[in-house]
Amino acid sequence: MRHVPFFRWVLTLGGVLFACSVWLYAAGAGLPEARQVDLTVVEEAADGSCTVRWEDPYQGRTREAEYQCDPGRSDLLKAPQYSDSRGYGWDTAYMLTEGPQRGNLEELAGGEQGLSASDVCLLSGASLIALGLVGGNLRALPRVLGVRARVVRRAAELSEAAARVVEDYERAVSVVREEGRHHGPPDGSRLVTGLWVLREAGPRAGETAAVARRLTRRLQVLLDDAAPAAGPRSRLRAGPVARSDADRAVAELRLLLADAERDGLAGRFAQTSVDLLRGQDAERAVLAATADFAREPHAYRLLLAEVAGPAVVPRRRRVKGVLRRRRPSGA
Structure with a gap:
């Protein structure tokens, strides 16, 4: 009876999923193009919930909306330490530049959009790779000790x-x-x-x-x-x-x-x-x-x-x- 390489196949499957994740990420996974813009933080809570303003070049006006700021950024970027005479803070975000939602902020930090296909492949592939490496080495250990x-x-x-x-x-x-x-x-x-x-x-x-x-x-x-x-x-x-x-x-x-x-x-x-x-x-x-x-x-x-x-x-x-x-x- 020959050894069945179960963990080798688990490792192979994990590598395939990881490669798919990289490909989906490189292809953009169907997401619209976005560019980084500066935000003026009008109000900010301790958990990072903010009211922000930004310039929308597509509507030609200043817009204001709720946003989830980064609570871990430096205090020098938050009001009142930020060097803004109006007492506002500062943060950045990504604004969509195409599609019907262009001009809106992309909610990267809020997690409302859920996991993308690239994220699912990445997490699944990493888990299978870890399982294949650990399980394969543990299974091979007693056999190698017999050398x-x-x-x-x-x-x-x-x-x-x-x-x-x-x-x-x-x-x-x-x-x-x-x-x-x-x-x-x-x-x-x-x-x-x-x-x-x-x-x-x-x-x-x-x-x-x-x-x-x-x-x-x-x-x-x-x-x-x-x-x-x-x-x-x-x-x-x-x-x-x-x-x-x-x-x-x-x-x-x-x-x-x-x-x-x-x-x-x-x-x-x-x-x-x-x-x-x-x-x-x-x-x-x-x-x-x-x-x-x-x-x-x-x-x-x-x-x-x-x-x-x-x-x-x-x-x-x-x-x-x-x-x-x-x-x-x-x-």
């Missing part, structure tokens, strides 16, 4: 190190098996070099590769399940079931990482990979392998039989002047 990027990254690094060990060991073994089928006893330089690489890696190389192989398989399964916990974006996009599986996988990854750290697996993997890559310097490896084979040819034959199978080693072989008989398998 365990460090654990997933450490597990991925350990899986890569284990995969390298397996690859390096299988490459070294495949060289020995391939050359052993063609050349039989370890006489060819490529076969001797491959056996020398395995001898230098030590008897624990095969065990380390086996451990790495098992660990890689287990880590890959857990890393696939823990993918939603690798970062906030993947965590937010995952559904409830995927997040639950990720939490379980992260818990198991922690246990595996603790065991690996206790056993020093990361160091073992790195050292084994280095040992198995000794054959990369071909000239130096051939010289070292040839010298080592001359000292202990029997050890090379035993290792060849162990890696490539007993069929590539003769049953009777004279080594350093001593006749040796190969023990039957299972003896």
Whole structure:
């Protein structure tokens, strides 16, 4: 089940309404044109109710009417502080300049005309935007808290190190098996070099590769399940079931990482990979392998039989002047 982005749609709708409000305001919402004029405040109450006069150029006379002045304007603009010898105050208003009502004052402060379409869109859009932002963040918070990027990254690094060990060991073994089928006893330089690489890696190389192989398989399964916990974006996009599986996988990854750290697996993997890559310097490896084979040819034959199978080693072989008989398998 995937996450349903409810608050994202709420935020989108709020943005659309806000854009409509801006467009209506820019278009004027069908209101007639108006211009600002000076008012002479003849009388004024404490709540801003006034009697004002203004010059009406369309009727060519001075008009007087009730108006709602701004009670919060400076006292210097109110009578008797205003510098008018007649003791009047001062305010401004908007006068309509077109339509049948031209010359009348536009009642902006009185609120008698109610909310316009632009105001409704603005208030609705702002409310939906606030709801979408707050609700979306609150809903996303518990999902983001489940991010365990460090654990997933450490597990991925350990899986890569284990995969390298397996690859390096299988490459070294495949060289020995391939050359052993063609050349039989370890006489060819490529076969001797491959056996020398395995001898230098030590008897624990095969065990380390086996451990790495098992660990890689287990880590890959857990890393696939823990993918939603690798970062906030993947965590937010995952559904409830995927997040639950990720939490379980992260818990198991922690246990595996603790065991690996206790056993020093990361160091073992790195050292084994280095040992198995000794054959990369071909000239130096051939010289070292040839010298080592001359000292202990029997050890090379035993290792060849162990890696490539007993069929590539003769049953009777004279080594350093001593006749040796190969023990039957299972003896």
